[in-house]
Amino acid sequence: MPKSWVVRGLKKGVLTTGYPDAKPTSEELPDRSQPPVPAPNADWTAGEKRCPTGAIRAGEERIDLGSCIYCRLCSSAGFAFEEEGRVTALQASLTAGHGKATGQIFGMSFHVMMIDVGSCNACNLEVLNLSNPYYDLSRLGISFTNSPKHADALIVVGALNPAMTDILKRTYESMPEPKLVISVGACAISGGIFRRAEGFVSPVGDAIPVDVTVPGCPPSPLQILEGLLLATGRMKKDDDRP
Amino acid sequence: MRGEPGGSGTARIERRNIEGLSENMQLSSVFQAGGFAYALVSDTQANKTILSELPPTLGEEFGTLLRGSDAKAGISLELEAGGKVEGYGVFEFPYGPVSWGVPEAGGFRLLTYGERVLKVIPQVNFKKRGVEQGVLGCEPEDALLLIERSAGNFSASYSTCFVTAVEDLLGLEVPSKAKWIRAVAIELERIHNHLYVFGRLAEAASQNVAAAQTQALRERVLRLNSKHFGHRYLFGFNSLGGVRRDLRKEERGNLTNDVRLIAREFSGLVEYFLSSRIFLDRLQATARLPRGDALVLGAVGPSARGSGIQWDDRLTYPLEPYEDIYVNLETEPGGDTMARTMVRVREIESSTIALRELLDRMPGDGTEGNTEGHGVGGRTEDFAFCRIESPSGDLIQVAQLDSQGRVSNLHIRPASLVNWLPFAKSLEGNVFTDFQFAFESFGLSFADSDR
Numbered sequence: 001m002p003k004s005w006v007v008r009g010l011k012k013g014v015l016t017t018g019y020p021d022a023k024p025t026s027e028e029l030p031d032r033s034q035p036p037v038p039a040p041n042a043d044w045t046a047g048e049k050r051c052p053t054g055a056i057r058a059g060e061e062r063i064d065l066g067s068c069i070y071c072r073l074c075s076s077a078g079f080a081f082e083e084e085g086r087v088t089a090l091q092a093s094l095t096a097g098h099g100k101a102t103g104q105i106f107g108m109s110f111h112v113m114m115i116d117v118g119s120c121n122a123c124n125l126e127v128l129n130l131s132n133p134y135y136d137l138s139r140l141g142i143s144f145t146n147s148p149k150h151a152d153a154l155i156v157v158g159a160l161n162p163a164m165t166d167i168l169k170r171t172y173e174s175m176p177e178p179k180l181v182i183s184v185g186a187c188a189i190s191g192g193i194f195r196r197a198e199g200f201v202s203p204v205g206d207a208i209p210v211d212v213t214v215p216g217c218p219p220s221p222l223q224i225l226e227g228l229l230l231a232t233g234r235m236k237k238d239d240d241r242p
Numbered sequence: 243m244r245g246e247p248g249g250s251g252t253a254r255i256e257r258r259n260i261e262g263l264s265e266n267m268q269l270s271s272v273f274q275a276g277g278f279a280y281a282l283v284s285d286t287q288a289n290k291t292i293l294s295e296l297p298p299t300l301g302e303e304f305g306t307l308l309r310g311s312d313a314k315a316g317i318s319l320e321l322e323a324g325g326k327v328e329g330y331g332v333f334e335f336p337y338g339p340v341s342w343g344v345p346e347a348g349g350f351r352l353l354t355y356g357e358r359v360l361k362v363i364p365q366v367n368f369k370k371r372g373v374e375q376g377v378l379g380c381e382p383e384d385a386l387l388l389i390e391r392s393a394g395n396f397s398a399s400y401s402t403c404f405v406t407a408v409e410d411l412l413g414l415e416v417p418s419k420a421k422w423i424r425a426v427a428i429e430l431e432r433i434h435n436h437l438y439v440f441g442r443l444a445e446a447a448s449q450n451v452a453a454a455q456t457q458a459l460r461e462r463v464l465r466l467n468s469k470h471f472g473h474r475y476l477f478g479f480n481s482l483g484g485v486r487r488d489l490r491k492e493e494r495g496n497l498t499n500d501v502r503l504i505a506r507e508f509s510g511l512v513e514y515f516l517s518s519r520i521f522l523d524r525l526q527a528t529a530r531l532p533r534g535d536a537l538v539l540g541a542v543g544p545s546a547r548g549s550g551i552q553w554d555d556r557l558t559y560p561l562e563p564y565e566d567i568y569v570n571l572e573t574e575p576g577g578d579t580m581a582r583t584m585v586r587v588r589e590i591e592s593s594t595i596a597l598r599e600l601l602d603r604m605p606g607d608g609t610e611g612n613t614e615g616h617g618v619g620g621r622t623e624d625f626a627f628c629r630i631e632s633p634s635g636d637l638i639q640v641a642q643l644d645s646q647g648r649v650s651n652l653h654i655r656p657a658s659l660v661n662w663l664p665f666a667k668s669l670e671g672n673v674f675t676d677f678q679f680a681f682e683s684f685g686l687s688f689a690d691s692d693r
Contacts, residue, residue, distance in 0.1 A: 005451040008514065015458055030468035032477070052387055071387055071478055115340055116347040118369040121689035122394025122475045124345050125438070129464075132457035146342030163368045164339070164347055171340055193387050198372030218394065220474065 015133045019222055020140075020229060028134075028222050032070045034081055035215075036063060042078035050074050053192055066189035069217040106152055106232040108141040112182075113151035113175075117168050118199060119158030122218040123185040127155055129221045142228055148172075153180040153231055155224075156210075159187035159194035160201045172208045180231045182212040184224055189213045267292070268540065271638055271655035282627070282638060282655070289558050291638075293625065327353045327360045335674075339368045343678055348688035357673045362666040366659075370692045377649045382408045382482050385649045393656065393690040394475050395435055398427040399632035400639075400654075401480040406561065407641040408649075409483060410626040418562065418605040420484040425563040426497075426600050427467075427476050428630065429593045433501070434463040435633035436544075436586040436593075437508070439685050443583060444515070446678040447524045455511055459504050466500055494601040505594040512587055525580040529680035531668040532577050541664035542657050543635020544589065545684050548582035550575040555631035567599045577668075579676075582683040625651070632657050634685040658691035 017028055036056075038044070044058035051074055055067035072081060114127050130137045131144065145151050148171045160168065172181065183204045186192030194200045204210055214227035229235040270291070271282040283292045338349030349365040373392045377385035382405070390401040402424045409416055441456035464474045471479045471487050479487045489497070515521055531541065536549035546553055554571050556564045570592040574581035627640040635657030642651035665684045669677065 005449075005514065009451045009455070012455065012458075027465055027469075030465075030472075030474050032468070032473045052384055069387070069391075073383075113342075114345065116345065116369065118347065118371055119689065120391045120394035120397075121346060121687055122391075122397070122477075125395060126474075128345060129457070129461065132461050133454050134458060134461045144342065148340075158347070158369065159371060161347070161369050161371065163370075167340060167347075193391055194371050194376070197376040197388070199370045217391075217477070218475065 012133075016136045016139065017134060017222070019225065020235065024222050028220070030220050032217075035065055035068060035070070036072070036074055036079040036081060038063070039078045039080050044077075047074045047077035047079055050077055053186065053190070053195060064190070065215040066213055067186060067192065067195075068215065069186050069192050071217075106180075107234075110140075110142045110153065110228070110232050111145045111151050112142060112153045112155055112228065113145050113148055113171075114155040114157065115164075115168060115171055117156060117158045117164040117188070117204065118161035118194075119185065119187060123157035123187070126218045126221050127157065127184065127224060130224060135221045135225060137225070137228075140225075140229070142232075148174045149176065151175050151179070153182055153228070156181060156183045156188050156204045156208075157185050159191050159197070159199070160204055160207060161199050162201055165201050165207055168204070168207055180211045181208055182214065182227050182231055183210045184214045184216075184219060184227065186215060186217045189215060192217060270540075270636075271653070273640065273653035273655075280640075282640065291559070291627065291629065293627075293640075329355075331355050332360065337677075338365070344681065344688075346688040348692070352674070352677070354674060357675075359669050359672055359674055359677070362669045364662045364666055366662070366688065366691050368692065369688060373693045374652045374654055377652050379648050379650075381648060382643070385652070386480065386482070387478075389654075390477050390480070392654065392693045393658075393687055394477075395438070395687060396431065396632045396634070396637070396656075396690055398424070398431040398476040398480075399630045399637050401476075402428060403628045403630040403637055403639045404641065404652075405480050405482055406630075407626040407628040407639055408643065410628070411624070411641065411643050412482075412647065414483045416483055421562045422600055422604045423485045423487065423489055424480065425561075425567075426489065426597060427471055427479060428632075429597045429600065430463060430467055430471075430501075431476060432593050432633045433504075433590050434460050434467070435685065436590050437463065439586055439682055440583065442682040443525070443579075443679060444521070446682060447521050449515075449518065449521055452511065452515060452518075452521075456508075459508055459511075462500070462504055466497065470497055489601070489604070494604060498598050498601045501594055501597050505591060508587075508590060522580070524676075524679055525583055525683075526578060528579040528676045529665075529668040529672055529683065530576075530578045531664055533575075535667050536577070536664055539664045539667055540660050541635075542660055543631070543633075543685070544582055544585045545635065545661050545664055547571075547573045548585045548683075549577040553636075555629050555636050559629045561628075561630070563600060567596055567603070569596050579679045579683040586685075632690075634658055634687065634690065635661065654693055656690045656693060658686045658688070661686055662691065 044061055047056040048058040052071065053067045053069055055064045056074060057064060116124055129135065154172060154175060183189050187194055188204045190203050191200050212227045212231045214224055216223055267283045267285050269281060270284045273280055281294045283294055285292055333354050335352040335354055337352055338344055339347045347368040351363040352359055353361040373388050376388050386401055386404060389404045390397045392400050437456055437460040441453050441460060444453035444456055467476055468474045470489060470493060479485055531549050533549045536546050536551055541549065550573055552571055552573055556569045557571055572585050572588040572592060574584050625640050625642050627638060630637045637657055638655040640653040641649060644650040661684050665680060665686060669680045
């Protein structure tokens with residue numbers, strides 16, 4: 001009997017998430033995507049000492065999400081984590097240097113390209129996962145391209161390696177204007193756990209101008225998707241978030 | 243190792259002079275520690291791993307092997323010295339390090355004559371982060387954070403390999419349940435990686451519905467990882483002397499059920515695939531790696547088993563739970579992309595069966611290890627090593643601690659590093675459009691080999 005992929009495909013029904021129209025579910029935003037929350041009695045100095053990436057700044061009493069790798073070692077110093085099932089806001093944000101009116105230019109069609117500058121492959125896989133049926137990027141008019149000449153935005157993943165620094169700059173230069181850069185994952189934003197490793201040069205933001213940061217280690221596909229929506233200007237401020 | 247006293251899983255390395263090595267031994271890795279050079283040799287008959295100190299005057303070949311670990315970008319892995327291909331019509335096609343076909347930073351030099359690929363020279367170290375140097379002087383708990391981020395998709399294998407070696411050095415008693423939970427994580431990791439490979443192959447053959455359905459199954463496995471281990475890629479569940487996550491009885495029942503449903507759906511999907519001539523034509527007789535070549539070039543993992551080599555670390559060098567549970571050794575004689583794919587397909591099934599057994603018969607003691615007395619009574623002079631069957635094959639780590647219990651030496655021999663040459667060899671004589679199929683079927687990862 002001939003087997004029909006079409007019938008099989010139809011039988012599966014719709015798997016795709018309701019985001020960005022609906023709130024993300026706890027399944028879509030995994031356990032480890034919740035940042036540490038300082039309890040009232042949190043010991044900032046002990047937290048800073050325990051933090052392997054310097055994300056906890058005791059002087060400013062602040063947690064730098066761009067450095068946090070969600071390792072949870074600071075829980076011993078009184079930093080709490082959201083319990084399972086409680087979905088908090090996502091964490092993508094525009095950088096201070098971001099000043100482009102992107103909304104009008106990148107409305108419904110947005111082509112992105114990913115470049116790896118020294119990642120552990122987890123961020124790469126999460127970006128690739130965006131095209132699976134659960135997230136289905138193309139329903140939002142966003143699609144992947146494999147040439148910088150066709151790209152509106154560059155997704156950068158990984159801790160910037162000396163070998164990739166020049167290649168990253170040349171890739172950025174060969175993109176047509178207007179162009180955006182989205183740095184995904186703690187490694188790209190700050191070096192993350194690799195910030196003291198031999199093969200780390202600088203945060204991606206020091207090599208090329210970055211417009212949107214998506215913290216996480218690795219960020220879940222929905223968080224990357226939110227970064228993309230922020231970049232296109234379809235999601236502007238916190239009120240727009242479902 | 244089977245039958246070793248102590249039963250901690252890793253055996254102390256047997257030291258032997260280079261003269262004491264016989265011909266059925268295979269060189270697995272070469273590394274430097276404390277100014278000396280060592281060779282790790284696998285005894286293929288007695289299923290042992292032997293550490294041999296290399297004499298300093300061993301010659302150029304070992305020198306090249308040792309220098310291969312230098313952090314140099316774009317370093318080329320040549321098959322043999324002087325194996326140049328040149329002539330009228332031979333074109334060198336540089337591929338990578340920025341491409342979508344290989345979604346990682348790494349490159350190839352493809353020497354082609356028309357459509358035919360004459361030689362492939364992989365270029366690695368574009369993303370060398372220096373994990374082995376980075377962990378020196380770290381407490382093992384801090385080193386673990388770096389090690390599980392060496393290769394995100396093989397994270398459970400990496401972290402289990404490292405903690406097992408360090409626990410052996412420190413003489414820590416690890417509860418059985420913790421070891422069983424680690425095995426559960428490793429099998430889940432194997433399933434999601436094999437599904438990834440299958441999805442990429444379907445994508446390469448433009449079987450879009452099939453690719454989407456495989457990706458959906460993989461997403462379900464990742465969500466199971468997140469639900470039961472707290473992280474989609476299994477970061478942070480391992481700790482020294484135990485695991486951070488407990489699997490309660492009802493949780494284990496649910497996990498068994500969910501994995502079984504995914505495996506059943508996948509086998510239905512595979513049936514569809516095997517009736518699609520378009521898909522099979524791309525896999526059969528593509529990138530053939532004969533058994534002899536696989537042995538000489540030292541292929542590991544599903545790539546070796548696809549060429550008929552009976553080698554799976556879970557059976558050859560079993561750690562604790564694998565001595566007690568049944569794992570089927572999946573081999574295929576063909577050596578082509580189809581054979582490697584079928585090995586992976588059947589390993590998803592056998593991993594599901596192994597998972598059910600692991601979850602059913604899990605011992606009931608605690609998961610938190612006793613890490614008191616850190617560094618006391620530990621062996622600081624000796625090396626400890628561990629071999630784990632990662633989804634792409636045999637992963638070896640050799641560790642050494644100093645007197646304060648900090649990491650003083652670490653050597654990682656990833657599976658992808660040794661699989662580059664078998665991959666390059668298999669592609670010779672194939673047409674250029676087969677590149678993607680060969681690359682994906684070997685399950686190669688630049689993050690793994692560059693670490």
